[in-house]
Amino acid sequence: MVLELYLDLLSQPCRAIYIFAKKNGIPFQLRTVELLKGQHLSDAFAQVNPLKKVPAMKDGDFTLTESVAILLYLTHKCKVPDFWYPQDLQARACVDEYLAWQHTTLRRSCLRALWHKVMFPVFLREQVSPKLLATTLAELDELLQLFEDKFLQNKAFLVGSHISLADLVAITELMHVSTVDKEDTLDRGCPSQVLKSCFCCPHQTAGLCLCMENPLDLWGSQTRQMRPVLVFTHLPLFCLLLATARGCWLPSFRRPSQAGCMAPESGGSSGGGPLLGGP
Numbered sequence: 001m002v003l004e005l006y007l008d009l010l011s012q013p014c015r016a017i018y019i020f021a022k023k024n025g026i027p028f029q030l031r032t033v034e035l036l037k038g039q040h041l042s043d044a045f046a047q048v049n050p051l052k053k054v055p056a057m058k059d060g061d062f063t064l065t066e067s068v069a070i071l072l073y074l075t076h077k078c079k080v081p082d083f084w085y086p087q088d089l090q091a092r093a094c095v096d097e098y099l100a101w102q103h104t105t106l107r108r109s110c111l112r113a114l115w116h117k118v119m120f121p122v123f124l125r126e127q128v129s130p131k132l133l134a135t136t137l138a139e140l141d142e143l144l145q146l147f148e149d150k151f152l153q154n155k156a157f158l159v160g161s162h163i164s165l166a167d168l169v170a171i172t173e174l175m176h177v178s179t180v181d182k183e184d185t186l187d188r189g190c191p192s193q194v195l196k197s198c199f200c201c202p203h204q205t206a207g208l209c210l211c212m213e214n215p216l217d218l219w220g221s222q223t224r225q226m227r228p229v230l231v232f233t234h235l236p237l238f239c240l241l242l243a244t245a246r247g248c249w250l251p252s253f254r255r256p257s258q259a260g261c262m263a264p265e266s267g268g269s270s271g272g273g274p275l276l277g278g279p
Contacts, residue, residue, distance in 0.1 A: 001060045003028040004029045004031055004058040004059075005021065005029070005056075006049070007030060007032065007033065007055050008033050008034055008054050010035060011054055011055070012173050013054075013055055013172070014054055015172045016168050016172045017057075019168060019172070020168060021074065024080045024084075035054065040054055048063060056070075059077075067169075068103065084163070091159055095164050095166045098151055099165065102170065109140045112136050112140075116132065117133065140177070151166075
């Protein structure tokens with residue numbers, strides 16, 4: 001029985017799972033749960049996840065929630081390259097360390113900064129007070145510096161010389177950091193160093209890029225108000241993330257069905273057009 005992934009690609013953790021499954025050719029059925037339409041609060045979705053949050057996964061009669069738990073489940077269940085979650089005890093511990101740290105610190109700060117700088121003005125037409133915004137961005141800046149000093153340091157990737165689950169989770173989160181303050185964020189050492197590593201290690205990258213008729217289709221029509229943000233900040237970083245993974249072709253992304261809550265879409269390694277580049 002094929003895996004079912006309940007995702008909204010507006011969500012950073014959902015994107016990490018989606019990219020991981022696509023990149024590793026894991027067959028799955030995508031069931032889109034649109035957060036902006038409140039579909040995660042429906043009774044139908046509550047049958048899948050009583051917590052009413054995405055992501056969620058069903059594997060036959062087994063149901064799992066929480067993005068890191070799902071990523072680790074897919075890593076153990078499917079035959080994926082070792083670099084994603086290394087067998088080496090200490091390397092694996094370093095991946096675990098970053099995953100635990102981000103969810104309790106960096107992710108929370110990134111979300112707060114995104115809401116204060118972007119979401120309140122765009123969706124609620126309200127401006128956050130300059131003092132509160134300055135405090136929020138200062139906290140984010142401090143955590144980004146810790147990200148660089150503690151985890152990235154001078155390495156090509158967060159854990160040694162290969163991409164891992166830590167890098168995947170980090171970059172999907174840092175997409176939103178670039179939205180908060182694009183020019184300043186991409187000029188500083190932390191996120192840009194992670195992204196530059198995609199091209200500093202050409203022997204480890206496949207040189208993949210997205211091939212879509214309309215890049216806005218990745219998130220669907222419900223993000224219309226956010227189009228300038230998504231096109232000019234998220235998409236370039238998304239392409240760079242794909243460039244870090246090596247070895248196989250990916251299907252092109254398609255607009256999730258608008259037919260209602262948890263609309264299905266085929267996943268895995270079949271369907272759609274190929275991405276350019278890569279052996």
